[in-house]
Amino acid sequence: MHMADALISPSVGCSMLAVTGAVILYSSKKIKEEFDDSRIPLMGVLGAFVFAAQMINFTIPLTGSSGHIGGGILLAILIGPYSAFLTITSILTIQALLFADGGILALGCNIFNLGFLPCFVSYPFVYKNIVKEGSSKTKIFTGATIASVLGLQLGALGVVLETVFSEISILPFDKFLILMLPIHLAIGIVEGLVTATIVTFILNAKPDINAYSYAPSVKKNIFAIFIVAALFTAGFFSWFASSLPDGLEWSISNVTVKEEISSKEEKIYSSLSNLQEKTSFFPDYNFKNDKEQGNIGTSVAGLIGVSITFITIALISLILKKLKDG
Amino acid sequence: MAKISSALFDIGYIDTLSRQNSLIHGIDTRVKVLTTLVFLITIVSFKTHEISSLFPFFIYPVFLIILADLPFSYFVRKIIIVSPFAVLIGILNPFIDQTIVLYIGKIGISGGLISFFNILLRFILTVLSALILVATSGFNNICIALEKLYVPKMLVIQLLFIYRYLFVLIKEASQMSKGRKLRTFNGKGMGIKVYASLIGHLLLRALNRAQRIHMAMLSRGFDGEIRTASNMKFDKKSFLFFILWSIVFLIMRIYNLPQIVGYFVVIILK
Amino acid sequence: MSHHIIEVNDLHYTYPDGTSALSGISFRITHGESVAIVGANAAGKSTLLLHLNGFITPNIGKIRIGDFSLTKKTLPMIRRTLGMVFQDPDDQLFMPTIYDDVAFGPINLGLSKEDVHNKVLDALSSVGILHLKDRPPYRLSGGERRAAAIATVIAMSPDILVMDEPTSNLDPKSRRNLIELLKTFKHTKIIATHDLDMAVDLCERVIVMHNGKIVADGSIMEIFQNDSILFSSHLEKPLRMQGCPKCQNSFIEK
Incomplete structure (x- = not known):
């Protein structure tokens, strides 16, 4: 459920990048303060581990389909939330670059959904509330399962909110939510059980594992600050996005069209004067009566334009190739 | 299983591509990272119903793929395989919004279909630019560039x-x-x-x-x-690369070039 | 420079889970010697090597390297003197390119940019992989990776080279190249291995370990002729010292 660049608006993408960027800075500072330098290779190898582990599948009971682990909660339990967050961030960045899995602008969203929410919400508020020092294995198992399930639900909610705020997909909020949450509940339960089984396995095999996760308790008020910051930046960016580019577009299209076309025939001018608004190839259909749109002339203009664009790009590439091959 | 070895192969392949020598490979990685960002932001800033204005942007990936000697087929395959999530969400649009907004001949096109196409175009362009960035710079260089860019x-x-x-x-x-x-x-x-x-x-x-x-x-x-x-x-060539492309992106963002060209053709024909 | 370059005295070590690994190890290695440490799996070879570099602190016993006895304070000095080549080169090559990897140590020593550059080039050409300097480690063959791992250590100019199974996972040609390469090094060498033929090629002295104890320490030719020592420590005579199945002759004169 990686968010893609294609689904987000600049304001959502940039504000999420800004917010997660702040958390990255804070986490790296924390890690430097709290841990010795063995943490650097540890996080690196564990990141590669999660990457590799995600490529091994297991069969989901009863369905026959296959799943894999997400890793956020597992890492948080193993090495503490700050290190886990930074490791997940790195994994997502690599996936975005190497596999184009989730985009570069969408990285902030993905880090938030798959890193921040499990490491800084689900882990401290759920897992840590169930599992205390010296808790029994059953308790650890339960804690890991519930934290994973909840982490994934929150992540799915994040995806829905980011998509809806971006207004690229026109899926309405409620329908999208109803679509996403149950699917991810099912996935989450399986993933939770698997994560919990791995945690118990490791605890049995390496009882001193807790040494890795030694971390001061996450300061909970920090997250209130982050969430306020997130809302604030998101608000700022959307205001910026809604006021500026639209206005710019409107004024430029008006000016240029009038200048270039004013000498033309009256008739053409009247249709051209609302060029961008009314007659563009794919106009703002929301505000229009569909009958009026059946103006064949405009769609033809659009089609011709696109074809010419294609031909131009093809020609340029041919020329480039010729030039390059000498 | 197939997934594991193909992933390994894939990373290795893109790594090989990034080790070539070409004009594009020689450009400062920081510049390529920044140019990609400008490209991405420009693409994402388009509204959902725009299609024609997105087409001119293909000039950027096409230009880079040719000058950097990258195989077209690889990128086509990659785009088809990669991340079905965007397509999955996008494909719902035609079912939700079925209002016909324009006709091409007698065929009515719904708003949902248009926004679906819009998502597809965005998807192809954004994925292409990210892959090209790695294939022309190499992952390690990108990391070093990121550090120099204050990550x-x-x-x-x-x-x-x-x-x-x-x-x-x-x-x-x-x-x-x-x-x-x-x-x-x-x-x-x-x-x-x-x-x-x-x-x-x-x-x-x-x-x-x-x-x-x-x-x-x-x-x-x-x-x-x-x-x-x-x-x-940081050399002059790299600086020019960034400035020129940014100007091109800006022009293509402000003017719907295909629409304008199409209009003039229609006017001339009339 | 002290004459006894490595001195280990009555070393005892038990892992936290209760497994006893070393019980009373003592030996001396002098400057310029090449010593093979052989023994079955779990004989304690790797644990011993980890002691030499201070990664494990002994329960009882003392270690002296060069002029220093091993303590927390002398650790950085000792790690400079004693270069460790790990069994898996992947553990040792952690930087993006071979060049960066070999430069890692010299940079940490605080050398100037130019000195670092020269050190790296010297180290890479001494192991014969200068042409691979800009490659990432995952683009190297097993033999090349081993050579690169050795170069990373050589670049620190150590007096002593400690190697854990240097010939494991190598094809015969790469193995031979490595042996020839190691022959050219003038360093004091300690090689833990199962490859007894290589030991014969490189070392004049052998220390045989079994169950955390030294069962034999002396001339490699003598000890490898002693069937009862080899048998009781789960070893086998090097192939070239066994009679040829066809002509019944041994390749090495007795």
Whole structure:
């Protein structure tokens, strides 16, 4: 459920990048303060581990389909939330670059959904509330399962909110939510059980594992600050996005069209004067009566334009190739 | 299984592509990172109903693919395989919004269909630009560029470490997964229990490896700080690359070029 | 420079889980010697090597390297003197390119940019892989990776080279190249291995370990002729010292 660049608006993408960027800075500072330098290779190898582990599948009971682990909660339990967050961030960045899995602008969203929410919400508020020092294995198992399930639900909610705020997909909020949450509940339960089984396995095999996760308790008020910051930046960016580019577009299209076309025939001018608004190839259909749109002339203009664009790009590439091959 | 080895192959392949020598490969990686960002932001800033205005943007990936000697087929395959999530969400649009907004001949096109096409175009353009960035710069160089662009060093080092050990751990994982596959019959043994212990073992090995790497680092004077000997040069060519493309993107963003050209053609024909 | 470059005195070590690994190890290695440490799996070879570099602190016993006895304070000095080549080169090559990897140590020593550059080039050409300097480690063959791992250590100019199974996982040609390469090094060498033929090629002295104890220490030719020592420590005569199955002749004169 990686968010893609294609689904987000600049304001959502940039504000999420800004917010997660702040958390990255804070986490790296924390890690430097709290841990010795063995943490650097540890996080690196564990990141590669999660990457590799995600490529091994297991069969989901009863369905026959296959799943894999997400890793956020597992890492948080193993090495503490700050290190886990930074490791997940790195994994997502690599996936975005190497596999184009989730985009570069969408990285902030993905880090938030798959890193921040499990490491800084689900882990401290759920897992840590169930599992205390010296808790029994059953308790650890339960804690890991519930934290994973909840982490994934929150992540799915994040995806829905980011998509809806971006207004690229026109899926309405409620329908999208109803679509996403149950699917991810099912996935989450399986993933939770698997994560919990791995945690118990490791605890049995390496009882001193807790040494890795030694971390001061996450300061909970920090997250209130982050969430306020997130809302604030998101608000700022959307205001910026809604006021500026639209206005710019409107004024430029008006000016240029009038200048270039004013000498033309009256008739053409009247249709051209609302060029961008009314007659563009794919106009703002929301505000229009569909009958009026059946103006064949405009769609033809659009089609011709696109074809010419294609031909131009093809020609340029041919020329480039010729030039390059000498 | 196929997934594991193909992933390894894929990373290796894009790594090979990035080791070529070309005009584009020679441009400062920081500049390529920034140009990609400008490109992405421009693309994403289009409204959902715009289609024609997105087409001119193909000039950027096409230009780079040709000048950098990259194989077209690879990118086509990659785009088809990669991340069905965007397409999955987009494909719902035609069902939700069925208002006909325009006719091409007698065929009515719904608003949902248009926004679906819009998502597809965005998807192709954004994925292409990201892949081209890596294929012309190489992952390690991108990391170094990121550090120079003030991304926290801790994160950059993690990226480098994970990338380095991906190759090692994916190989280990694929061997274990092969071992499991050889001994599973009719799907028995593919379940959660075996999976968890398999992953658990992989994890144990990873923990031990991390310890050994740390020892190897310590024995060569590691003191918590990783210093590299790399340097990047910011030359005129790279600067021009950034400025020119940014101007091109801006023009293509403000003017709907195909629409304007199409209009003039229609006017001339009339 | 002290004459006894490595001195280990009555070393005892038990792992935290209760497994006893070393019980009373003592030996001396002098300057310029090449010593093979052989023994079955779990004989304690690797644990011993980890002691030499201070990664494990002994329960009882003392270690002296060069002029220093091993303590927390002298650790950085000792790690400079004693270069460790790990069994898995992947553990040792953690940087993006071979160049960066070899430069890692010299940079940490605080050398100037130019000195670092020269050190790296010297180290890489001494192991014969200068042409691979800009490659990432995952683009190297097993033999090349081993050579690179050795270069990373050589670049620190150590007096002593400690190697854990240097010939494991190598094809015969790479193995031979490595042996020839190691022959050219003038360093004091300690090689833990199962490859007894290589030991014969490189070392004049052998220390045989079994169950955390030294069962034999002396001339390699003598000890490898002693069937009862080899048998009781789960070893086998090097192939070239066994009679040829066809002509019944041994390749090495007795």
